Amino acid sequence: MKIIHVTNVIAPDKLGGLERYVRELAASFVTEGHEVVVISKATTPCAPEKESGEDGVLVRRHPSPPKSSRLFAIWYPFMVFSGVRRILREEVSRSELANGSTIIHAHFPVPTLALALLRIPFVYTFHAPVYRELVGERQGSYAMSRFGERMAVLGMKAAERFVLKRARVVLTLSDFTAREARELGVPSRKIRVVPGGLDEARFAWHGTSDGPATDDDGGRGPRLFAARRFVERTGVEQLVEAMPAVREAVPHITLRLAGTGPREADIRALIERLDLVGVVQLLGRISDEQLVSEYTKATLSVTPTLYLEGFGLSTAESLSLGTPALVTPVGANPELVAGLSPSLLSDGTSPDALADALIRLLNDQQALEALRRRLRSGFAAKWGWSNVVRQLNDVYEALLR
Template sequence: MRVLMVSWEYPPVVIGGLGRHVHALATELAAAGHDVVVLTRHPAGSDATTHPTSDATDEGVRVLRVAEDPAHLEFTRDMVAWTLAMGHAMVRAALTRVGGWRPDVVHAHDWLVAHPAIALADVLGVPLVATIHATEAGRFNGWLSSRTSRQVHSTEWWLANRADTVVTCSAAMRAEVAELFDLDPEPIAVLHNGIEPRGWRVPRRRVAAARERYGPGGGPLLLYFGRLEYEKGVHDLVAALPRIRRAHPGTRLLVAGTGTATELLDDAVRAHRVRRSVDFLGHLPDADLAALLSAVDAVVLPSRYEPFGIVALEAAAAGAPLVASRAGGLGDIVVDGVSGVSFPPGDVPALARAVGSVLADPAAARRRARTARTRLGAEFDWTRIAAGTADVYARTEAGGPQELPRPKIPSGNVFGRR
């Protein structure tokens, strides 16, 4: 099939897990013989002089990467306007630069590309598949208090209702999307994120070097890695650290990643008096991260909201014992007592007990880690996921252009049950 994927991130422009997802899916589909074009963008803040629109083939995928428009727009300050401008640039590039190539399907990844994906599907008369990777309401626990949040939510609703097929990455996300966007959950396809396990194994000497560097005192090492955002719950892990250290003296917490919650976490380590027991490592190259994952006693993922949790797959691929909340898709990956230890999101005492159980019985933790790694090939293999995606493409029929009303947004919590 000829597939046009539309995504606001694609390597080397990677903001979170979405960029890695689209890259893995696109390259796997191309390897299976499909003709894949990815419509994406250059880094934010660039322009047509520094980063002109480019059209190149990489790993079997044709990547059409658009330049930003001349208007002085910034994503952090003018998010909706910036997103609209990006969409306009994508539409112009797709209609003027792909020549006689015509897709059999348009695949949109998240609300930021709703406008160009819908426009192109309408103009070309082809089916529109939309993967909803996360929701604005989910990130804010059902509250859409700001004007921007309401705008994002309504755009998500538009994309989900215009799409001929909606895809989510977990059963929990399917239920969330159905509830938020007034959809029947039955037709929503669930296709997990995947991982290639081989790249996460590193030589023992590098693991030993990482252990010596970050835990020279010999005490237990805990690691969180990923984006530093409120919904990731890292502040809950910091709050649990004093309890953990009382039971397991010398325990240190390593935090790898960047994000908007840096100030929140700085305040948390001071409030809980654990500043000397927490190291903020910033962004780590993949090779360094892989060595650290193999060196720590546990990877802790305390998310309050998590549509899927690809970092859990990466930790499992490296063989690290997992402690994770049961938020969203993490519950699909970390089966309590089987492939890791889980706890209710936001429950600090339960988090501390879960970490303590791993540190108290390293042999059991290693057995669970082996089980988690074994599951990767059976349930989270990109070849299977790409084949499932191709099946979705094949059975999706074009519904044609639609004019939809604005969704009604409750003044209270949009979930109604929280």
């Protein structure tokens, strides 16, 4: 079987949850013996148009307009449409689509418009309602007036409705995103929930990983860890604002933050203003190896989402490695910790709610140890790629038949 994924950006060009999901999904199907191509936009002018990764995934990149252009928002959909259409024509013919040997799996509305408008059959994974994320994720990264923003949101919502309508099957990673899809007009019979997407070899407790950091690791107290993109939606600033109260109740605590994003300068200023230099440590973009180390050495990880969480990959990674994760009652977060402990769900998204939840957890070491034992018994195996691939393979084969 040949599988063509159509997405916005692929890892490692960008290291968000969607980008990593598509890359690892594609690589997982390569290991099953399938030919896999990913169509993605180029994030830099020097990015190769065609690149075969060590994981066996062929990436085909198309150009997009520079974000510095004031006409970026206008030219972007046209250039993406043209690029996706050209690469599709090179990778698959109409007869190959008709004879049941190729599946096209899309993940983002704008490039998927090419499939919908050209009436090419496709499967669509609805990761999150992009129109609701658009303004917060942009954060001034390209020029657009307030009126332009409103028009862009309306346009993205219309695009999402259109591609969801044209998709043969709509896949979601959580019940939360399934509900969001239904709000956009997708009938329940067309939706299939397939949660997960974990590298079982890397993000799994094997009984040999380090435990939480101790004095020997250079720390004197508990360690919190969060891997987040630095945008408003992810709640990093609320977590930082919670730390003075947490530090007062739990001496010598540290918070380590992995990630980058348009709010980084504001977060650095907030750390200085709250006198948290040294308490809150910004790690920037880190390797997968360091990511695993940070999770396993953390006393507790935190997913402080302010709004919209389609799945919560960072939470799943933490739980898979045996480290309890505190989450906010937003999006799919509650689904991930369901069946573990009510204490892993904060009462809200405010700094006070986060501080109260963190203090309760950190002051109950017996409960934390019980949670670690529960997680290390294989709680997160259901999110592994082997399980995801099996379910998606069933979807693909049904459509090809």
